[in-house]
Amino acid sequence: MTAEKPSLRRRVRASRVFRSVFRHGAPTDNLNRALAIVSNVFLHAHPVKVHVRSLQFLRTFCLGGITFLLFLITLVTGVLLMFYYVPDVNLAYQDMKDLAYVVPFGQFLRNLHRWAAEGMVLTVLLHMARVFYSGSYRPPREFNWVIGVGLLVMTLLLSYTGYLLPWDQLAYWAITVGANMAGSTPVVGHSGPFSVTTVENDVRALLLGGTVVGQSALLRFYVLHCIALPLFLLAGMAAHFWRVRKDGGLARPL
Amino acid sequence: MTEETPKPSSDRRFLLKAGLAALAAAGAALVAGVGRFLKPRVVYEPPMRFAAGPPAEFPPGAVSTKFMDEQQVAVIHGPDGIYAFLTVCTHLGCVVNFDAAERVFKCPCHGSVFALDGKVLGGPAPLPLARASLSLDALGRIVVNKADTANIVDDASRGKFLIKGLT
Secondary structure, three states: OOOOOOOHHHHHHHOHHHHHHOOOOOOOOHHHHHHHHHOOOOOOOOOOOOOHHHHOHHHHOOHHHHHHHHHHHHHHHHHHHOOOOOOOOOOHHHHHHHHHHOOOOHHHHHHHHHHHHHHHHHHHHHHHHHHHHOOOOOOOOHHHHHHHHHHHHHHHHHHHHHHHOOOOHHHHHHHHHHHHHHHOOOOOOOOOOOOOOOOOOOHHHHHHOOOOOOHHHHHHHHHHHHHHHHHHHHHHHHHHHHHHHHOOOOOOOO | OOOOOOOOOHHHHHHHHHHHHHHHHHHHHHHHHHHHHHOOOOOOOOOOEEEEEOHHHOOOOOEEOOOHHHHOEEEEEOOOOEEEEEOEOOOOOOEOEEEOOOOEEEOOOOOOEEOOOOOEEEOOOOOOOOEEEEEEOOOOOEEEEEEEEEOOOOOOOOHHHOEOOOO
């Protein structure tokens, strides 16, 4: 009778490489299940145990989670689009056409980016409505509502800055109108009440990098859209998720 | 015998405060520097001030649209003299077009209509078109300053928005 060879799974688990990554045993008992969560940087914001009512679909409709998923989709598709898109007034529109007609899966990725972004605005608003109607903004969660409003603003600003990048008529005039709204800000906008600025040095000029929507504006919106706002959004989401846990978990009375 | 924790001397407190003050000053300088960095010294766009030409180029009744494409400025010789306004709709900032047949300016976005003196004839525009201030340079040319504007119609009292033309 030959000695039974240990299974492949067992051998992998026993290997030095595997044990250097996962320092706990198989999640077959409560201790190791807990260790699987708390010793993983991506999972550790999650509680080890969740109240059964928090998992009921009708409590949350998964709206925050769907928003996060849509954000991840825009993140991945956005990074891929950056390989083909150049923020130059002579190239931007042409790159859009290339993405639509030449690049393999380019149109698909661009549409995915667009629809995920539009969906994200929708689910953020629905998520806010759910939190409002279930009274989940009440103490001790009131500050997380404030963070959430910041995330809503970031989401809208990302939509706004992304709107300019195709550099077509729709983009150009939408950003012209939006920038003129910034120019109507009280005190710091040149056409706002109590203005102390001119068209050349107000908050609109800061946003556009000039007095008209041109190359500087396209580059500024590109940098805001691809780097600055996503970083703020990620930092805000980390704080938001962390506080969900610290304020007593999801969707149930305390 | 227990040793008491020595109280931080006032010298050390002072050093701490001086250090914090230096950090705050450096932070303020950083914010100011980044703010200055974001305001470009050179912009590659049509200048805010440009020479439109001598007054003789704008005879009475003329509506000059030749600067509209690049500068979004119309120069008009009205009953009181030569004036210029930005052909940018005061509703949401679209560029208005000159309708030569009806002699009015029309906005393609939401249908605002402006008279030759910039007055609103219809549509959602809340203000008359913005007059740009005018001056004459050393060569006798009219210089239009788009950075200095006012949404006025009656320009008789506002000298800088009106230049006496040749009659």
